Amino acid sequence: MRTRQRLKMLKQVAEKQALKLNGFGYNTKITKIDNTNDFVVHADNGKEEITIFVDRQDSPFHTWTLKKR
Numbered sequence: 001m002r003t004r005q006r007l008k009m010l011k012q013v014a015e016k017q018a019l020k021l022n023g024f025g026y027n028t029k030i031t032k033i034d035n036t037n038d039f040v041v042h043a044d045n046g047k048e049e050i051t052i053f054v055d056r057q058d059s060p061f062h063t064w065t066l067k068k069r
Helices: 003-023
Strands: 027-033 038-044 048-054 062-067
Touching (some): 003 048
Antiparallel strands (some): 038 048, 048 062
């Protein structure tokens, strides 16, 4: 797959994941990792933080949850 098409597809997947989290009351931010051409979705709702690493088109995605104190 060409790099430009892959980036566009991964960005759409990241935006879809961010919209799902927005529906649950999270503030989301999507960032691109320069070295690997992958995307990371950061989500925060004040009580916990969720980080989703989007490197493929379908789930399961690598996900980390951090509870704030």
